Amino acid sequence: MSQMLSPDLSVTEIRCYFVRKRNCLLVRGRFGPLYMDYYLHLMQHGIKHPEKLDEMLKDGLAGIALHLASRPHDENCAWTINIHDPLLNIFVTGNTHPGRVTGRLFTEDVRDTGHSLFIAQTTRTHMQPRQSMIEFQGRDVLSAVEQFYTQSEQRPTRLFRLPDEDFVQISAEPDADVEWLNSLTDTDIPKLDESEHLTLLETRNYVFDCGCTAERMFPMLSRLSDEDIDYVFEDGEATITCPRCAAVFRTPRSDFDEWKSRLDS
Structure with a gap:
């Protein structure tokens, strides 16, 4: 996934903020442009998903894009989210240079272990690949990402799915106000820039594209x-x-x- 991006692709901008006094990292993006190219991809290749599974894959794409935006620029990530019921694998992968994410569903020949698994693979330049695997509860993809952060990354993290395909991830940094982080609700997020001091750190762009031929x-x-x-x-x-x-x-x-x-x- 290293070749140049097509100029015809629709860009989703993800902004990274530091929440002062709370010592948390906030990343957010509106995924309408990325989802538009995702649906064009499905149409081009004659792929149809049941609505519920489609929403789960879209959540996975948003989740890994937010994760990448909060990570070092040279990091490549791939997640396999194995859900026990309904039995399927959600696979999403991406990197930041260039900013690209892609993914797919596997509904056939999926191994049933009796529980749901989150498997993360990470590579960086001149570093050994890392892999981690956790069990998680439920079937909500964003909740699975939160559980991955808690168990594997050991960083309390919250993800929020807002109207207009707007997604927000807030992760604890050292000396974070974890009580505040855990208390946040969906209604708090749109007003955070009024109630908290947010400092813009950087902006990254991502598209839906595999680059395969x-x-x-x-x-x-x-x-x-x-x-x-x-x-x-x-x-x-x-x-x-x-x-x-x-x-x-x-x-x-x-x-x-x-x-x-x-x-x-």
């Missing part, structure tokens, strides 16, 4: 045996589904063979 799927195909590759291209074309965003590509065998010959040379 048929050719970027070829390394996945190349790991198959020659017999399996022949089977995949049995009709002269292969149908490849992106594991990150569920985009569907139909590509001829000649394109794959040409890519492989370039790689071998």
Whole structure:
């Protein structure tokens, strides 16, 4: 996910504030633009989700974008939110340079462990990858993110879903007023700039985009045996589904063979 972004993509601006006297970090963004490109992506690839599952994936996209905006610029994150009931995986991933998030649902062949799991994978330049996994309660995605912060990040964090696709995340910094943080309600958030001293730290931009192409799927195909590759291209074309965003590509065998010959040379 490192190539340049298309200028045609709709940008969601996320603003990061320090809440003075409360020692908390507040990040917020209005996700209408990002969701618009998400729905265009679904239409382009003929993907349809039940309304409830669609809302859960959208919450996951907002959650990881807010998380990324609060993290170092070179951090890449991927979350798999395994929900026990209904049984599904919500996968979301992204980075800040460029500011890109994407994701998809998995509803088939999902492992049922009897409880819900939140699995986070994080990579940074010149650092060892990190992975953490927690169990969480309920099926609300934003609540799952809060539980991940509490158990894995050990930072009390609240997330709020407001009208007009506006989302807010507030996380405790050292010496934070945790009692104040825990007392916040949905009705408090729109008035925070009146009741609290907010200092703007930075602004980051994110879009919905995977950056995948048929050719970027070829390394996945190349790991198959020659017999399996022949089977995949049995009709002269292969149908490849992106594991990150569920985009569907139909590509001829000649394109794959040409890519492989370039790689071998």
